[in-house]
Amino acid sequence: MSLADPELLPAADVPRRPRGRPRKTADERDDGNRRQELINGAARLFRQQGFAGTTTRDIAAAVGMRSGSPFYHFESKEALLGAVMLEGMRGALQRQQAALALLPAKVCARERLRALVRNHFDVLLGPDSDFIPVMLYEWRSVNPAQRSEINRLKDRYEADWVPELQALHAQGALGSEPVLARLMIFGALNWSAQWYVPPSGRSAKARARASLDELTTSALQLFLKETT
Amino acid sequence: MSLADPELLPAADVPRRPRGRPRKTADERDDGNRRQELINGAARLFRQQGFAGTTTRDIAAAVGMRSGSPFYHFESKEALLGAVMLEGMRGALQRQQAALALLPAKVCARERLRALVRNHFDVLLGPDSDFIPVMLYEWRSVNPAQRSEINRLKDRYEADWVPELQALHAQGALGSEPVLARLMIFGALNWSAQWYVPPSGRSAKARARASLDELTTSALQLFLKETT
DNA sequence: CCTACCGATCGGTAGG
């Protein structure tokens, strides 16, 4: 009688891996990938269901793990939320600075603001746009230590808007004082995460829906006065 | 020996209530009050901690009940959330229509919009202003049946804005098409629930903070063009 | 990263 499963014993004719080769080959997923998958899955679920309404089991299942495994990568559910927000804010800042860098040297404040608004819509509504909405709507759930790290990035992100708003206010194109104007403009843009449905297919309904370019144009028409 | 507690036996000299008087006297709290206390407490906690982050025990404790008692008044936690939103929206609509009714008959669209914006800030940021922020930020947690009832009120609330926005657009004071303008303006206003801190005391900081009147003026300056 | 589990807590209920 044999209690041992034969498959547990090495078969003599199985080809051996080349000697000296380490455990991981190039196409084996490494830890960094799994961690990133957790962040992506958490971002999607936190956005759909909220932070408190999402269980760590939901997140584990979304990336094909067992319930305890996310805690191999993250200390706590809270730390995972912080990672989502941090990655979102890093990406947003990076894309914003790239968008500004692409602008011609002497472009006017109005066109610089257009680039900022267009990028912000992309960050909020474009592909992979779960991160920033999670940051905006789950802010109270992140712990103070991570909050201040994220706040530093948020301050830099907003700082890029200030000179443009000041210039536009000085030339009479912005009707409100820059600090309040910034709060209200961010409000108008951020709120779009609640109502925007991306155009899909070629139905009449889809064609009627605004693209991000059109949204940008409308927003600028609403906020800025003509200055001829 | 007496196992009976003497206090459980009626004392002969205790004055009797007038015959024929029903159980409740005028100053006894009735069920309606307790229900209302639950709604108020839930509104405050849902706003501070979110719906999923608030337990029914938290709510019970906030009004001095035991953990099971809220379910005497409400079928479920979800039903309590719906009641908060419904009451919030009823109040908001009522106050909006009262504010419009107070306006002189032939006042211009700009002044009617000012009244709407001012009332909306009051609904969002004034006294007892937890209800509408809960509605705005916990929308996904309310069940479909209550959602549609609340939506009917929301539609009426927003409908009051449309003719003013159309008139202002027609006269060139509103730079964007009315449907999108309404979404962006509501976004700008609703977002204030995230950052507004009411002025309190008489410190320099408090004096620097905007009142709701000042906020209203700034918002109109931002959104509307001059039309002389 | 899985197995197996823990203590705490949750929404909700029966019966009074």
Added chain:
DNA sequence: CCTACCGATCGGTAGG
């Protein structure tokens, strides 16, 4: 509206 309770689920962990 309270007492006493239930089954389910939750975030997290020890050990491998």
